[in-house]
Amino acid sequence: MSHKVVIPIGPYHPLQEEPEFFRLYVDGEKVTDIDIVIGYMHRGIEELSEHKHFDQSAFLVERICGICSSSHPYAYVLAVEDILGGEKNIVPERALYIRTIVEELQRIHSHLLWLGLAGHFIGYNTVWMWAWKYREPVLDCFEMFSGNRQHYGMSKIGGVRRDIKDEDVPVLKKTLDELVRAVDMFKGAVMDDPVIQARLKGVGILNKNQAIEWCAVGPTARAAGVNIDVRRDDPYGVFDRLSWNVIVETDGDVFAKTKVRILEMYESINIIRQCLEKMPKGEIDANIKDIPPGEGIGRVEAPRGECYHYVRSDGTNRPVRHKIRAPSFMNVASNKVAAVGQTISDATLTLAAVDPCYCCTERVIVLDKNTDKKLMNGWDLIKLSQKKTEDLKKAMGDNG
Amino acid sequence: MEDVLGRIREKFYEQIIKYEEKSPRRVYIEFAPQNIPEAVKFLFRDLNLRFATATAIDTPLGIEILYHFSYDPKGQMVSLRTFITDKKHPQIESIAPIIKGAEWIEREMWEMLGINLIGHPNLKHLLLIDDWPEGKFPLRKEK
Numbered sequence A: 001m002s003h004k005v006v007i008p009i010g011p012y013h014p015l016q017e018e019p020e021f022f023r024l025y026v027d028g029e030k031v032t033d034i035d036i037v038i039g040y041m042h043r044g045i046e047e048l049s050e051h052k053h054f055d056q057s058a059f060l061v062e063r064i065c066g067i068c069s070s071s072h073p074y075a076y077v078l079a080v081e082d083i084l085g086g087e088k089n090i091v092p093e094r095a096l097y098i099r100t101i102v103e104e105l106q107r108i109h110s111h112l113l114w115l116g117l118a119g120h121f122i123g124y125n126t127v128w129m130w131a132w133k134y135r136e137p138v139l140d141c142f143e144m145f146s147g148n149r150q151h152y153g154m155s156k157i158g159g160v161r162r163d164i165k166d167e168d169v170p171v172l173k174k175t176l177d178e179l180v181r182a183v184d185m186f187k188g189a190v191m192d193d194p195v196i197q198a199r200l201k202g203v204g205i206l207n208k209n210q211a212i213e214w215c216a217v218g219p220t221a222r223a224a225g226v227n228i229d230v231r232r233d234d235p236y237g238v239f240d241r242l243s244w245n246v247i248v249e250t251d252g253d254v255f256a257k258t259k260v261r262i263l264e265m266y267e268s269i270n271i272i273r274q275c276l277e278k279m280p281k282g283e284i285d286a287n288i289k290d291i292p293p294g295e296g297i298g299r300v301e302a303p304r305g306e307c308y309h310y311v312r313s314d315g316t317n318r319p320v321r322h323k324i325r326a327p328s329f330m331n332v333a334s335n336k337v338a339a340v341g342q343t344i345s346d347a348t349l350t351l352a353a354v355d356p357c358y359c360c361t362e363r364v365i366v367l368d369k370n371t372d373k374k375l376m377n378g379w380d381l382i383k384l385s386q387k388k389t390e391d392l393k394k395a396m397g398d399n400g
Numbered sequence B: 001m002e003d004v005l006g007r008i009r010e011k012f013y014e015q016i017i018k019y020e021e022k023s024p025r026r027v028y029i030e031f032a033p034q035n036i037p038e039a040v041k042f043l044f045r046d047l048n049l050r051f052a053t054a055t056a057i058d059t060p061l062g063i064e065i066l067y068h069f070s071y072d073p074k075g076q077m078v079s080l081r082t083f084i085t086d087k088k089h090p091q092i093e094s095i096a097p098i099i100k101g102a103e104w105i106e107r108e109m110w111e112m113l114g115i116n117l118i119g120h121p122n123l124k125h126l127l128l129i130d131d132w133p134e135g136k137f138p139l140r141k142e143k
Helices: A045-049 A054-062 A071-084 A093-121 A125-146 A168-191 A194-200 A208-213 A218-222 A254-278 A327-338 A344-354 A378-395 B004-011 B033-046 B100-113
Strands: A005-009 A021-027 A030-037 A294-302 A305-313 A319-325 A365-368 A374-377 B018-023 B026-030 B050-059 B062-071 B076-084 B091-093 B116-118
Touching (some): A045 A054, A071 A305, A071 A319, A093 A344, A093 A378, A168 A254, A194 A378, A208 A327, A218 A254, A218 A305, A218 A327, A254 A344, A305 A327, A305 B050, A305 B062, A327 A344, A344 A378, B033 B091, B076 B091, B100 B116
Antiparallel strands (some): A005 A021, A365 A374, B050 B062, B062 B076
16 A cells, blocks of 8 residues: 555544544554544543532542442542541551452452453453453452442442451452462463464563653553552552562563563452451441541552542532542553554554453444545454464464 | 652752642642743652642632642652632643653643643643633633
8 A cells, every 4th residue: 555544443442441532644554653532431520529529429430430440439538538637547447458358359350351352352262251251250259248240339438338248258268269270371371372472572562761751650651660559659458568569570562561460460369368367357437527628639559550539628518629530541642652663453452452441342444544445444453463363373383 | 769858849949839748648839830840840850750640720819730740669749739820811831841641631721721831732622522612611610
């Protein structure tokens, strides 16, 4: 093709958790520039929150994301508790442990979801099916103690809304034991597979300097060697009382991002196990009634990175300002550097490596810029990505 | 670990209007709007603080902007505060030329509160549609 081609990806697109629109400018196979257009999911939640009272806002912000649905309300209650004098000074011990358990279970299910999708996009559908199969028991655990698979409604200013019952603990422990075996399998199947290594290494690199320039957070930053994790740096819950590791890689490519997420699941399992051992009996709620005037910052390490909430109170029962910054706000912008210079079959994977979800329909089309003729649809793009893996397999003499 | 707070106070002892340490990990430092770019540059380039985000607030006194920085080795949040008193035509110098990661949040501040960001490389709508009516700012208190 001699003429310039633009590939619009989105707004409704299988690689993205929310509708976003990427306009890839390509020269032959190479992506030369990228435009990122967001705003399709803007629901004015910051403004809405100014019209809810403090207790209601926790439910509101839970609806921001359907995957890290406990991180937003947690960051919000941390911000309000910052006004009240800090989480550690007001929240009962047992509630701190429950909050930590919910956070880490959420991380496991979110990382498994991502791993499955990544597997699908490179043509490893078995990884996809398995990852999602092992994600189900995690969601069952959530349902067991919160009543819901996704929106748990656990976070509350001053504590948690529901207790984890004694009879739930053995079920949780058993689920974790089975999960360790599943993660072991994924570690072997994904990280030691020569084809996957060839397919993911060197693809979609965001190096350390770029990650710092674009202020990337979470696994996207840690895969590039930026050693940050809110759980360790500005601890909340009981993270500072447990022993666990922050996973940091240096390559910044899709393989490093995969590795960070897989290894983080071990840490999460380890954290929950320690919580279940150490969790004391007692109250789960401090019954906070009034919020004094003031301002507070709450931040939580969501599965995708630092989730940031700023709340200002003027002494009434509603926040005067509630600023929310989700981790993807920083990470998606970094695609501007990670995707440029890639081939089309890698660009889709690179965009997905930041944060994908299969809740949207396939709406990717490749258009000829001069004629607007449709060249490829979403399925064609996924096939292109899968075909590259197949070619690699053949080249490496692996037919299984 | 560096004492970043000490270095900020030392470097800007004349420019700091108010210094509040609400807790050891939550510090708010007020500057005049014209001193913000220099302070941001010092925090981001010299002290290597991570830019988290910025919050713009419509207050009775004017438009207030908070630039939130994180010093991760100590888990400290350093928020630079500034007030723009001209609510009719609020404007401030953009920090996006210094920090790439600030480009989006400044576009959001521009469209949501009508703050003109001087020197921003790509000032256009981020979350609102392109044909959003001019002069309507969703996060302004007076509607």
